[in-house]
Amino acid sequence: MAWPAATTLTSLLVLLITLAACSSSRIIVTTQAPFGRILKAVKLHGGYMEVIQEQRCSHGLLRLTCRSLKAFIFILQAEYHANHTELCLKEKNLEELRMWEHKGSTRRWIDMRELKGNYILDDEDNKADVVDIRSSLNKRCSGQKHCRYNATIDQPGAHSWIPGEILLKYACIPEAAVKRYCNQEVKVTIGEGGYINTPGYPLYYLGQSACGWTFRTFPGQRIVLIFHDLNIRGPQMDGSCVDIVRVRDRGSTLFEFCGTAAGTRIVSNSNVLTLDFVASRRLYSARGFLLQYQALGCPEILAPNGSYVSNGTLTSRTFSCKSGSVFPDSKERKRTLECKNGKWNETTTKLPACVGRIQAFVRQYQNRTECHRYLWLPIEGTFFPLGEHGGESHFGEGSNRDIKAQSISQAK
Known part of the structure; x- marks a missing residue:
C-alpha cells in the first residue's frame, strides 16, 4: 500500500530535478543555424556559382559543403561577432554576458558571478568585438569540396573567446570557371570578371619558371584584383621574400607580398595591370593563391557622330x-x-x-482662313521670324548678311 506514495515522491523528485536543470545557466552548442541558408546563383562562363551565407555559433562545428562535385569552396566573408550571443545562449542568460559585451572583450569568458571584490580588466580584454577569421577558414576549407571548421580549435586564441556569432559567406565555384594556367593575357570587361588560381591550388604551387598574367580593359576603366586566398612561403628572418607576388601598373609597383593574406584588394590606375608570381622551388607545399578580377567603371561608349x-x-x-x-x-x-x-x-x-548650329525650324500657325508656316533661325538662343508677310526679309538693317526666307501659305 506504500508503493503509490513512493511513486508520487519519485515523480516529485524528477520534476524538481528537471526544473533545476531548466533554470541553470548553460550554453547551447549547435551546428544548425536557426536562420535558413541564403542561396543565390551567379552565372559564370564555366557554369553557375552558388553563394551561401550563414550565421552560426562560434562554439559549434561548422560544415561547409558544395552540392556539385565539380565545384570547390572559397571564402568571401568570415567574421566573429562577440556582441551577438543569441545564437549560443538562451534569452535569460544574456544578462550574464552583458558586462563583457560593454567591455568589448573577445578574449576570455569568465562567469562574472564567481568574481568577488574589485578587479581591473587587462588591456588585452579591450580588443574589438569583430574578428576576421578568413585566414584560418581558408587553411581548412578553401579549394575543398566540403570541410569541417571549429573556431575554438582552428582559430588561434579562439578557445578563450566568449561564445558569439560567426557570420559566414562562402562560394562554391565550378572548376571550369577558374583559369589555371600561367602566362596569359586576360581581357577584362564590365560585368564579366573571372577567377584565377595558381597551378596545384590548394595542395601546392610550382616554381622555377615564369608565371604571370596581364590584364587589360578599355581606356578610361580600371582593373580590380581581389586575393580571396593568398598563401605562399613567408618572409625570411631579415624580412626578405624568397617567393613573392608582385602587381604592377605600367612599371609602377602597386603590391608586393609574401606570406598569408585574405581579401587583399588592389585597384589599378590605368587600364593595364600585370601580375607576376616568382617562386624559387620546383614545388612548395603551400596553397598558392585564388584571385578574382573585374573591371571598374561603366561600359565603353563611342562618341556620337560629329x-x-x-x-x-x-x-x-x-x-x-x-x-x-x-x-x-x-x-x-x-x-x-x-x-x-x-x-x-x-x-x-x-x-x-x-x-x-544654324538650321531651320518650322513652326505652324493656324487662324480662321489659312495656316502659315514660318521659318525660324536660332541665333544665340533667340528665334527671329522671317518672311512674315510672304516677301523677303533682311536680318539687320544695313547688315552684310541677308538671310532670305519665303513664307508658305496654305489654305485651310
Missing part, C-alpha cells in the same frame, strides 16, 4: 561637338555623362548626333 571625347574619367565622360555644331536636343556643344553603379545616367544608344 563629336569627340574631350574629357574622360572613371566616373564621367564628356563629349564635345566639332566647331559650328551642337547637340540638337540641348542646343549645347558639350554633353557630360555620369557613371553611377556601373551604369551611365543616359541611354548611350540614344545619344543624338551633332548637327549644324
Whole structure:
C-alpha cells in the first residue's frame, strides 16, 4: 500500500530535478543555424556559382559543403561577432554576458558571478568585438569540396573567446570557371570578371619558371584584383621574400607580398595591370593563391557622330561637338555623362548626333482662313521670324548678311 506514495515522491523528485536543470545557466552548442541558408546563383562562363551565407555559433562545428562535385569552396566573408550571443545562449542568460559585451572583450569568458571584490580588466580584454577569421577558414576549407571548421580549435586564441556569432559567406565555384594556367593575357570587361588560381591550388604551387598574367580593359576603366586566398612561403628572418607576388601598373609597383593574406584588394590606375608570381622551388607545399578580377567603371561608349571625347574619367565622360555644331536636343556643344553603379545616367544608344548650329525650324500657325508656316533661325538662343508677310526679309538693317526666307501659305 506504500508503493503509490513512493511513486508520487519519485515523480516529485524528477520534476524538481528537471526544473533545476531548466533554470541553470548553460550554453547551447549547435551546428544548425536557426536562420535558413541564403542561396543565390551567379552565372559564370564555366557554369553557375552558388553563394551561401550563414550565421552560426562560434562554439559549434561548422560544415561547409558544395552540392556539385565539380565545384570547390572559397571564402568571401568570415567574421566573429562577440556582441551577438543569441545564437549560443538562451534569452535569460544574456544578462550574464552583458558586462563583457560593454567591455568589448573577445578574449576570455569568465562567469562574472564567481568574481568577488574589485578587479581591473587587462588591456588585452579591450580588443574589438569583430574578428576576421578568413585566414584560418581558408587553411581548412578553401579549394575543398566540403570541410569541417571549429573556431575554438582552428582559430588561434579562439578557445578563450566568449561564445558569439560567426557570420559566414562562402562560394562554391565550378572548376571550369577558374583559369589555371600561367602566362596569359586576360581581357577584362564590365560585368564579366573571372577567377584565377595558381597551378596545384590548394595542395601546392610550382616554381622555377615564369608565371604571370596581364590584364587589360578599355581606356578610361580600371582593373580590380581581389586575393580571396593568398598563401605562399613567408618572409625570411631579415624580412626578405624568397617567393613573392608582385602587381604592377605600367612599371609602377602597386603590391608586393609574401606570406598569408585574405581579401587583399588592389585597384589599378590605368587600364593595364600585370601580375607576376616568382617562386624559387620546383614545388612548395603551400596553397598558392585564388584571385578574382573585374573591371571598374561603366561600359565603353563611342562618341556620337560629329563629336569627340574631350574629357574622360572613371566616373564621367564628356563629349564635345566639332566647331559650328551642337547637340540638337540641348542646343549645347558639350554633353557630360555620369557613371553611377556601373551604369551611365543616359541611354548611350540614344545619344543624338551633332548637327549644324544654324538650321531651320518650322513652326505652324493656324487662324480662321489659312495656316502659315514660318521659318525660324536660332541665333544665340533667340528665334527671329522671317518672311512674315510672304516677301523677303533682311536680318539687320544695313547688315552684310541677308538671310532670305519665303513664307508658305496654305489654305485651310
